[in-house]
Amino acid sequence: MGKKEELINxxxxxxxxxxxxxxxxxxxAIIVKARHVAIYLMREIFSFSYPYxxxxxxxxxxxxxxxxxxxxxxxxxxxxLGGEINWIRNKLENQKAETNKNDINPNDSA
Numbered sequence: 720m721g722k723k724e725e726l727i728n729x730x731x732x733x734x735x736x737x738x739x740x741x742x743x744x745x746x747x748a749i750i751v752k753a754r755h756v757a758i759y760l761m762r763e764i765f766s767f768s769y770p771y772x773x774x775x776x777x778x779x780x781x782x783x784x785x786x787x788x789x790x791x792x793x794x795x796x797x798x799x800l801g802g803e804i805n806w807i808r809n810k811l812e813n814q815k816a817e818t819n820k821n822d823i824n825p826n827d828s829a
Contacts, residue, residue, distance in 0.1 A: 723761065723775065725814060729807050730757040742777050756804060758784050759791035764811070 720728075727738045734753035741754050758776060761767050762784075769781035769788070776784065795801050 722765065726760055726764065726807075726811060727757055729810050729814075730760070733803065733807055742775075744777055755787040755791050756800075756807070758787040759795075760804065760807060760811075762788050764808070 724738070727741055730753050731738045731741055734749055734756075736750050736753050740750050741757055743750070754776060758772055761772050761775075762769075767775075769784040772784040773779040773781045791800070791804070795804065
């Protein structure tokens with residue numbers, strides 16, 4: 720599984736929605752929030768372009784990705800939203816550390 724998918728799955732897990740729903744055109748409030756957070760984190764963590772993010776999230780226009788990013792950026796100081804994003808970011812980092820730890824071969828000489 721690629722890093723993008725790991726991120727989407729973590730966001731989906733946190734908000735109790737599916738990865739498919741995050742990428743879908745559904746506009747339920749919780750799905751929109753999860754999608755916006757995922758877009759924000761994809762831009763922050765991976766530095767993907769807005770056109771790429773828009774296409775990844777259901778062939779949306781780059782301005783939709785930009786709007787989502789700015790909306791989260793504007794509200795990130797809110798302790799609730801900031802805490803949610805930090806939880807997801809930390810969980811992703813912990814998964815990355817576990818993957819790296821498991822890639823170490825004890826038979827390799829340093």
